[in-house]
Amino acid sequence: MTKDVIALTPAMPDLPALLAGLYAGGPDLGVNTLADGAVVQLCAPDGRPLVSVEAPILIRVPGEAARLLQHPVGDQPVWWTEARASTAVAEAGRLAGSFAGRLATVLGGTVWPPEAATTDVVPLTTDISAIPAPATGAPAVDLLTDSTAVVIQDRPLVAMTSWLSDALRTTAATDRALQIVTPPTARLTLPTRSALRGLPNRWVVQDPEHGYYDGLSGAVLHWKTGTFTPVRDDKGNTRNAEAFTARADNSDRQLILILRTRHAAAEDLVLGHALETAFRHLTGAPPAGWSTAEPVNLPWSTRQLTELARARAPHPTWLIAVGQPDRPALATVHVLRTPSGVEEDITLALGYGGDETPPMNAIEDLAAELDAQHGLVTLLTALRVARRDLTVPARLEHPPIPVTFTLGHDEAERIGPARAEHLPQGAGERLGRTARTALHYTLGDGTDPQAWTRFQHLTRHLKRE
Structure with a gap:
């Protein structure tokens, strides 16, 4: 039986709806709050938490609920109310299902997983005193x-x-x-x-x-x-x-980009443009949404994510961004305040089926634009045989294989043109038409594991004093 139950409703659960849900165990159970009211707990008479309910989240990002639940969900905005049951008490899972089922009944929504939904009163019969306190x-x-x-x-x-x-x-x-x-x-x-x-x-x-x-x-x-x-x-x-x-190779692949940008810490700095540029080059659209956790619930906004990172500075900020439902694309962004300025460490993964071709021909133009306009430090691109939906199974998976590496013009200048451009195995390709351009290195086609050796030789050469 599941221990996590989610109510998906078209309207925000108001106080009457929450009260209807919290009576899932009858009048003998108590209620507690945590995190300044952001978490409500249904408790046993001795105060032991049985079900914890997080504050509802309005998901306005198309496809996000379906992505996480692996279950068809409409594209209309939906309120996500998650209940987590204690694993120590037998009735807790059914209490969570009854809480979510009552919310869905009152507000006209649905419950995930569907088989957990009920509106029955679930009396507490377990001898709580025999269970160690959490x-x-x-x-x-x-x-x-x-x-x-x-x-x-x-x-x-x-x-x-x-x-x-x-x-x-x-x-x-x-x-x-x-x-x-x-x-x-x-x-x-x-x-x-x-x-x-x-x-x-x-x-x-x-x-x-x-x-x-x-x-x-x-x-x-x-x-x-x-x-x-x-x-x-x-x-x-x-x-x-x-x-x-490892199972037999399937035809699904993932394109992975690992990039770092650096900006001067100016008042008018707006973060997120490098990631948006990558999304536009590789998917034809900006990210659909962003958040600090999953589900990703906020429509994409570089202004809002910049305001959050600025409010948290000098502490780092970690973000998630997702793409449109028709193209699996997921990114994590780590914003850091360093002595050199403000840095964004970005990992972007995109999924492709056997009948789809990853847009490798777009990488050079992307790298050139990132360097010219968005403070590119480095960009590594790689391909791997892995699931199109970008999820990670509990089995051996093939590692990614490097395809290209790009050095931003500031980093190339710091290393020195003589060393950055001329390598033992060949020269780096200049991107752009100005005197200060990025250097782009081809490592393979994404199928030859020896590309890792070439990449190691490259990085060792670039780091040599």
């Missing part, structure tokens, strides 16, 4: 130890929701690992994968036949001293789970 007030965390916060997710696609984003910030602040436990059928969104890429954070797959293993590396895991850690033999070696094997 050690954390974070709604997303199911188990907290001295070293690790464990989050159990059984939804098909694990997104970087505000729940998980809050858990990630909390664990980082307390020097803990964040470990997300899912069934083997679950997949991650790219933002979630990025958040879990660095140890000690992990994606822990619970396989009924193979036990626990790391969903990104395949290492067999076990629970030891309050955390999931690799199983090692007498020599200290780890082994991979049998389930973590």
